[in-house]
Amino acid sequence: MSPLRRSAGLFTSSVVRVMVLVVVCGAAIAADKPVQDPSVGPAAPSIYPQVHLQQPSRGYRTAPLAVSAAEARAREMIEAALQKRCEDALDFSDMPLRDVVSSLGETWNLPIRIDRKSLDEAGIDPETSITNVAVKGETLRGVLQAVLDDIDLTWIVAGERLVITTKEVAGGALITRLYPLPFGTAKQPVDFQPVIDAIVNTIGSPAAWADQGGDGQIRPAEGGEPMLVVSQTEELHAEVEALLRGMHDRALAEFLDDAGQPRRTPVVRIHRCADKKTRDELVASLAGLCNAALAADGDPAAKVTALGQHIVVQSSKADFQALAGQVVAATVGVRPLPSSGLGEAGFSGQGNAGFGIRNVAVPQPNPQPGNANEAGQGAGAGPAAAGAGPAAAGAGPAAAGAGQAQARAPAPAAAPPAPAPPIYPQVHLQHPSRGYRVALLARSEAEARARKAIDAALRKGLDDVPEFNDKPLRDVVRTLENLWGLPIRIDHKSLDEAGIDPETSITAVGAKEETLRSVLQAVLDGIDLTWVVRGERLVITTTEKAAEMLATRLYPLPLGTANPPVDFQSLIDTITNTVGGPSVWADQGGDGQIRPAEGGEPLLVILQTEAIHGEIEALLRGMHERALAEFLDATGQPRRTPVVRMYRCTDKNVRDELVAKLADLCNASLAGDGDPAAKVGALAENLVVQSATADFHALAAQIVAATVGVQPRQPRPTGNFCGGMGGGSFVGTPHPVPQEATEGQGGMGMGSHAP
Structure with a gap:
């Protein structure tokens, strides 16, 4: 036998051994994966007994910290002055900065100091002339911005004074403030993380926060009223407050009419309560409990009724709804909702591999981030970087190797019981x-x-x-x-x-x-x-x-x-x-x-x-x-014929109650924007809602989802790739549809994984 043929035989034998090893190892890895026990039911709801009297209608208020009562009074005075408008015309053109600061202090009756040391270090003379600043009817905050921007200065609050300083000094002067959570985000269980993510990713640059190498910090404070403790510069504190106040005011707008006055028609909130005895007790006593605590800020017209396994609270007062939600959570308990935000980054396999075995991975109930092992085997069922969904999975040919790979069908997975649809209250x-x-x-x-x-x-x-x-x-x-x-x-x-x-x-x-x-x-x-x-x-x-x-x-x-x-x-x-x-x-x-x-x-x-x-x-x-x-009709006017929406509702009792109550619930809240002609009926295991009004359909869809529950979208199936020997590489991509296992050329290969 020639040396070349003998080498080829040895090579083929090695390939077969390695392929057997890869398949066996793959089976062992798959066998080690935990399988969800179908007999295990959903966890009992957690009880959150904290009840804090909230009166969101009184406005969003941050809490600046002070080391003494005198400093607290001074800071309140400074904050009031910053928002106070001067109706007189002020012209600071060609005036020295020192004189401008003195004039502002007299106009707003406020002590303002120039940080001469920082200005000297920056080479800025307090006698620098201010160019073309003429204002009328503006607040002190607006005037300071107009005066200081062009000479690269800013202001901070230090102790009991407002101080003019450089942007470099202001950027290093961190102060700590307490921020209550905006209305609607403090429900039990409190989820601080979405609010924290929104702040650190949209306020200032990422480098302003500690997790990106900056100095700013943000932490939750639990135990009493849920709050955020934020350490940041004066400028970024103003932006944080603007964001949280905006979220708060946006949520409160639901309780106001077009003129910004308290609305007279009720707003609906729905709370899950599966236990009939507890549900009956809450229906009987919840309104009395809340009104006793809120007194003049309560809502004597509030109604609490039952709908299926839920409690429906109707009130036009934000304060009543806030307190009622906390009382229900403390009595009934709540399950955290599945997050619909951005998911965790997954991994895509990348390694040296030849043609190999490709098969379709069955989506797992709890997908894990994919990776690639040393045999060049890519896996890919896990959250993708952009959100909840399948991660990249190894799929596709690499450089050719020698030897014949055997087709391997995916191992059958035990089908877990279909979960109950989540409730979105x-x-x-x-x-x-x-x-x-x-x-x-x-x-x-x-x-x-x-x-x-x-x-x-x-x-x-x-x-x-x-x-x-x-x-x-x-x-x-x-x-x-x-x-x-x-x-x-x-x-x-x-x-x-x-x-x-x-x-x-x-x-x-x-x-x-x-x-x-x-x-x-x-x-x-x-x-x-x-x-x-x-x-x-x-x-x-x-x-x-x-x-x-x-x-x-x-x-x-x-x-x-x-x-x-x-x-x-x-x-x-x-x-x-x-x-x-x-x-x-x-x-x-x-x-x-x-x-x-x-x-x-x-x-x-x-x-x-x-x-x-x-x-x-x-x-x-x-x-x-x-x-x-x-x-709308062809002329852009509201149409008169109904638009149809259908919703799945397999529980006959709940379906019958929705048919009887849904239209009245929606019209009670929408008042003049409702639809007295709307109809709600049943068709097999579905609800049929007929209305010509967009407002009616929008509210009806939410009430049905809160009462019946809805199934989240299913993840797409993903592909697997087991590679062999070769000089190529693979980068995973999800398969849009399942495919049969295929044969390919394969051999021994070395792989690596990259995030």
Whole structure:
């Protein structure tokens, strides 16, 4: 026998031995996997006996910490002064900084100090002249921003004084504050993590927080009222408060009418209570308990009734609903809901492998992150990096090896019992027909009013917009201020750095009914400038500077996407893949962030530039209006014929109760926006809801989900790859559909795994 043939025989023999070893090891690994015991039932609900009297209608209040009563009083006075508006005209043009600070202290009756040491170290003279700052009717916070931004200074609260200092010093001056959880997120069991994730991913840069190498810290405080303890700079504290206040106010809006006054029709909340005796006791005593604690803030008209194995609480008062939810949780116990947020990152196998055995992995009830072992075997049933779902699985050919691999069918898995559908007790009164509304975040009530005025002005068209022929930019800005009654500031520092003179001539043609947004675009595009909203003003700045100035906003989910279980990931993928390009989002190396906010009304918290925010709002508003179109006739008016929705409900008793009560429940809450002609019937094991009103269908869908439960979406099946010898590599991809096991060339190979 020739040496070559003898080598080939030895090689083939080695391949066979290794393939047997790989198959045996694979079977052993599979055998070691824990199998869910079908006899084990669901865990008993946990009891959370903490009941804290909440009165969310009194507003969102943070707690600044102070070392003495005198310091506490001083901080309250400083906070009040920062929000106080001065109606007099103030002109600080060409005034030394020292004189400006003295004037501000006298105007607002507040001690303000200049940190001379930090200014000296930064080479900034207190005699530096302030350029072109003239204000009227603005708060101290807004004036300080206008005065200090152009000379790269800021302010902090130190002890009992407001101090003017450099941004470097302010960035290292951390202070600690206590933040209550926004209304709707403090239900038992309290889940701090989604709120913490929303804060650290959308407030400041990631480097501002300790888990990314910064100094900022955020921790939950449990035991009494659930709170967050946050250590951060003064500037970022203002943004944290704006976000949490925005979430709180957004959740409270359900209890207000269009004029912002307390509503008179009830809001519905549904709580699970399987024990009939406990349910009957709560129906009899819950309203009395809550009203006794709330006194004048209670709701004598509140109703508590039973619906299937649930308690239905109807009240128009947020305070009543908050306390009732805690009393029920403390009495009945609650099970944590499955998270619908972002999942844990999975692993994809990567190793040197030849053609090998491919088979389909049966999805496991508790998928684990996949990896690759030293034999080049990739596995892939686990959460993917972008959310709950299958991780990458080894699949695909690598470089050819020698030898014949044997087909191996997947081992049959014991089918676990079908779980009961999860209950989603979140019911939020929705009025989608009133339009899509984005929540602009503000650090104070004055800033909130200013931002609403700016947003309204940007959309407002004027009958006659003048032409600008060779007019200096500075004069154009003053003209626009007067026409739209809006404070507009030029960012002189960024224009100087870009070599753009505020006296640059502008030529633009006005048009009838043109909005301020359109005029600004026509004026600024030709000189590479743009605008942003900063504080209480609209600011003209460079496009480069605007790209660095990220703002956080809250976006409600469009109609049809907020029904339980909410699929945030699908909507997040749509936004990050179609708006602004991948490079503007953090997962592709950009700065933009997007996170779900659960607990109250489902929202998206998004950190992005002003321009990208405009595109996101246009997308979500378009989706919302498209879904609403089904409820309009050809002329855009509300339709008169009903729209049909169907819901699975196999329990006849619950189905009969919903048929009897659902329409009345919805119409009691919606009042003038309800549908007296709506019908609810049964069809086999389904509920049929007929209504011509979008508001009715939106609320009905949530009540059914809270009462009946809904099945979450099933994960896609994934593929497995067992590799052999060769010089190639494999990177896993999920199989869209199961496939039969196939044969392939294989041999001995070495693999590695990479996250």
